[in-house]
Amino acid sequence: MDTTDPAARVPARGAGEEGALLELRGHVAVVTLNRPSALNAVNSALSTAAGAALERARSEPDVRVVVITGAGRAFCAGADLKEIARGHRVDAPEHPDWGFAGIAQHWVAKPTIAAVNGFALGGGTEIVLACDLAVIDETASLGLPEVRRGLFAAAGGVIRLQRQIPLKAALEIALTGEPVPAARALDLGLVNRVAPAGTALAVALGLAEKIAANAPLAVQTSKRIVHRTYAAGSDWDGDVWKINADGVREVFASRDAREGARAFAEKRQPRWEGR
Known part of the structure; x- marks a missing residue:
């Protein structure tokens, strides 16, 4: 599909704002977390919109692979702590079953790839863990800093991390809260590719096309x-x-x-x- 066609890029609206965008590129759907001014921190609107975008991608018969990325210089800065401090929920009110960001517990039968274009700590890392594959920009990092704020990585971080990397490495990440640079994330197996700066989405799309070419x-x-x-x-x-x-x-x-x-x-x- 020609991505210059306005129908190829549509807002997945949530609570009055375009919390996420869905773009159809042939057999690949690109879901973009769309709060760049807040480093794509997750509020209720983003969760609702991203979850709706995944549902649309799931139901589109021509879509074979889903790529998730972030608008602007961040992938996702985790939960919007300002919203939480105000007593506001940050999930999708009508779909708590979708989990954090409308993604963390949202099963999609089609392969999902995280294109980590930038900052991705806390909930951002938990979105990566929820995806089947991941590509990370060489300048980006992952990590679970929740313990530094008196919390723990409750959106799948302490469930999925040790299933994907060795136990002691998982415990170090979860207990220290320190960031994991892109190269270290690749060594541990947290990601599949490290992309040159600014090319995470392009590399992820290349990987998606290889998968989409299969039955x-x-x-x-x-x-x-x-x-x-x-x-x-x-x-x-x-x-x-x-x-x-x-x-x-x-x-x-x-x-x-x-x-x-x-x-x-x-x-x-x-x-x-x-x-």
Whole structure:
């Protein structure tokens, strides 16, 4: 889709402001957190808008991958503490099930990629942890500084961090509150790519296009099985193979599976239908 088309970039409104923007780029949806003057700190409007944007991306049949990034010089500065100090909620009032920023507990079957274009501490890092993949600008950093404010990383930070990196490294990050530079985040496996300054979104879009070129049903089933079996015990257990067998029944009998074999035999690019 031509991104110069006004229909390709639409506001996902929340509480009277454009808290997030949704842009459709062919098979990739870009969700942009859109409070640049507040470093994209999360208030109720942003949570509502970002969650609505994810729902739109989830329901669009042509969208195969979702990229989440921030407007301006920050990815996300976490919760808007000024709003919290005023006694205002910062979640999406009608969808508390979506979690922090409308993202942290919002399951989307399609792969999600965080394009960390800048500052991303606290809740910003928790959004990154909620995404399947992550690309970070070489000048950016991650971290969970909540303990320095008498809090803890309750939007998934202390749940997901140790599932994605070694335990002692996770505890150091959670207990010291110190930032994690981009290079260290890559070494730990918190991110998949470190992008040259100013190119995080472009690199993330390149990664998204590689995924979007694959069969969408196969990609979504792979994501689901990886997440469901990650902490399910031994890979010799019957339960994990039951989950795998369910995926086999869904994917291997699909039209896309037949198309993949046919395209290979005919030496052409496959034409995926997502079924």
